[in-house]
Amino acid sequence: MTFEHIPYHRPDIELLKIEFSKLLADFQKSSGSAAKIEIIKRINKLRNDFDTQYNICHIRHTINTTNEFYERENDFFDNQMPEFQNLINQYYRLLSHTSDRKELTLHLGEQLFDIAEMSLKTLRPDVIEDLQKENVLVSEYRKLKASAKIMFRGKEYNLTGLGPSMLSPDRDTRREASEAHWKFFSDNSEKFDQIYDQLIKNRTLTAKKLGFRSFTELGYLRMLRPYTQERVAGFREAVLKHIVPVSETLRRRQIKTLGVDKLMYYDISLYFKEGNPTPKGDAQWIIANGRKMYAEFSKETGQFFDFMISRELMDLENKQGKAGGGYCTYIANEGSPFIFSNFNGTAHDIDVLTHEAGHAFQVYESRGHHIPEYYWPTNEACEIHSMSMELLTYPWMAFFFKEETEKYKFSHLAGNLLFLPYGVTVDEFQHLVYAHPLATPKERNAMWRATEKKYQPHIDYGDNDYLDNGAFWQKQAHIFESPFYYIDYTLAQICAFQFWQKANINRDAAFADYLRLCQAGGSESFENLVKYANLESPFQDGCVEKVSKQVYEYLNSNPVN
Ligand code: ZN
Numbered sequence: 001m002t003f004e005h006i007p008y009h010r011p012d013i014e015l016l017k018i019e020f021s022k023l024l025a026d027f028q029k030s031s032g033s034a035a036k037i038e039i040i041k042r043i044n045k046l047r048n049d050f051d052t053q054y055n056i057c058h059i060r061h062t063i064n065t066t067n068e069f070y071e072r073e074n075d076f077f078d079n080q081m082p083e084f085q086n087l088i089n090q091y092y093r094l095l096s097h098t099s100d101r102k103e104l105t106l107h108l109g110e111q112l113f114d115i116a117e118m119s120l121k122t123l124r125p126d127v128i129e130d131l132q133k134e135n136v137l138v139s140e141y142r143k144l145k146a147s148a149k150i151m152f153r154g155k156e157y158n159l160t161g162l163g164p165s166m167l168s169p170d171r172d173t174r175r176e177a178s179e180a181h182w183k184f185f186s187d188n189s190e191k192f193d194q195i196y197d198q199l200i201k202n203r204t205l206t207a208k209k210l211g212f213r214s215f216t217e218l219g220y221l222r223m224l225r226p227y228t229q230e231r232v233a234g235f236r237e238a239v240l241k242h243i244v245p246v247s248e249t250l251r252r253r254q255i256k257t258l259g260v261d262k263l264m265y266y267d268i269s270l271y272f273k274e275g276n277p278t279p280k281g282d283a284q285w286i287i288a289n290g291r292k293m294y295a296e297f298s299k300e301t302g303q304f305f306d307f308m309i310s311r312e313l314m315d316l317e318n319k320q321g322k323a324g325g326g327y328c329t330y331i332a333n334e335g336s337p338f339i340f341s342n343f344n345g346t347a348h349d350i351d352v353l354t355h356e357a358g359h360a361f362q363v364y365e366s367r368g369h370h371i372p373e374y375y376w377p378t379n380e381a382c383e384i385h386s387m388s389m390e391l392l393t394y395p396w397m398a399f400f401f402k403e404e405t406e407k408y409k410f411s412h413l414a415g416n417l418l419f420l421p422y423g424v425t426v427d428e429f430q431h432l433v434y435a436h437p438l439a440t441p442k443e444r445n446a447m448w449r450a451t452e453k454k455y456q457p458h459i460d461y462g463d464n465d466y467l468d469n470g471a472f473w474q475k476q477a478h479i480f481e482s483p484f485y486y487i488d489y490t491l492a493q494i495c496a497f498q499f500w501q502k503a504n505i506n507r508d509a510a511f512a513d514y515l516r517l518c519q520a521g522g523s524e525s526f527e528n529l530v531k532y533a534n535l536e537s538p539f540q541d542g543c544v545e546k547v548s549k550q551v552y553e554y555l556n557s558n559p560v561n
Helices: 013-029 033-063 068-097 101-108 110-120 125-146 171-187 189-209 215-222 229-258 283-297 299-310 348-365 379-392 398-435 441-455 477-481 487-505 507-520 526-532 543-557
Strands: 150-152 155-157 314-317 327-331 336-343
Touching: 013 033, 013 068, 033 068, 033 101, 033 327, 033 336, 068 110, 068 125, 101 110, 125 189, 125 477, 150 171, 171 189, 189 215, 189 398, 189 441, 189 477, 215 398, 229 398, 229 441, 229 487, 229 543, 283 299, 283 314, 283 348, 283 398, 299 336, 299 348, 327 348, 336 348, 348 379, 348 398, 348 507, 379 398, 379 487, 379 507, 379 526, 398 441, 398 477, 398 487, 398 543, 487 507, 487 543, 507 526
Parallel strands: 314 336
Antiparallel strands: 150 155, 327 336
């Protein structure tokens, strides 16, 4: 069945509660692990049914945020999701107190019990209302950004649509397009501040009710992290020490390549004077080449991509009213991943395609897990699949970029390295924000600007006061939508670089490790998965230094510019 034909119906939440509670009572009464496993299967079936409808709604709502039907359905889920999570938590409570734990662990794995214990600390019935409010605020942020209608040189664009002009080789064009882009944010700056202000207060209140000192501790548990804030701080420190200096060297090289006197904020994404490489065809052409690429890549990826095409599980082109960004999700009852993106004719289209295909390939390879918790791992591990896929597909980039292939590989790899200082900026900023929940918008902007200067000292905002005063963060969706989800990309990038290095030496061995990692899904914690894939943990002393040095040496010796 193609995506379009998958039926949607709003889950009957009252009926779900009755059925779920009955199964929980049965679980409590049952004796022996075999009986309990049977009940868990039925509980998971109910969860998959609900989750399937949620994802169909989410996909259709984000494809067209102006569709009133799915907007109403999205509101329904914003409201019901915390209730649903509360039901799951009741299951987790029984699971973590069961007398058959040892026996059940043998069948279900340790990771499920770790997830259950962490999740239990993040939710209680008395915070459900706060979580509902949080969801409404997140939807408000999403809608505000999707509503952007920006006039530029007589034509109307949404945020993604302006992308190509912001990368124009003509400096005046990219400056004016950037100014138009940021003017939308600056015009709505107070609205963004209001939404974030309420989110911070709301999250802090939730954390206090649950007995935490600040939201940060709760944020880590929501991300299901067994590791501490100190280890993350140590990782950021390693980025500062080993990556920031080479990033600054790359930026100086960029100034020379572009032939500009200094690198302004509207120059930083342009790597070549004559323009960044672009894909040489439209979305349909990209998909056709993607199919060819994945067929050659491996038997497994070939089957996977055919599945995505035949069931129409991708919505890739930018359209008015479509939500921004890209994502991959999973429709459990169909065993179908779904890829969402906003192609705009830049090289980013290919990055997004390979990135989201990495996520989709993992979940497709993990669809045999019977435990929903294991469809996906935690986010830092998820981003290894996606970010590694971007790099493992390098041998096929000529399909998309033709004579500009080497340029693409250079700018993509350099971009990945240069991303790391930005990624830790987003993370450190959020730690500051939740440590000072009463800060004013102005104070918050000052925190951002100071952190930015620490990790990305080259940034020059010229006379753009909105950015120079520290409001860049307002465009970063994760800060609003998924607090503390960002360091994940940087941890995963260090792992993905290792896959790239391995593939340069022995492609088959690298793919074998990659496939095994994808098939493991979420059955283990991040660091266990890293070990399982024969990678070094980014938290390990010396790892960031060693990995980034090899990438930098490659870039440094690359004659592309
Ligand atoms: Zn991703």
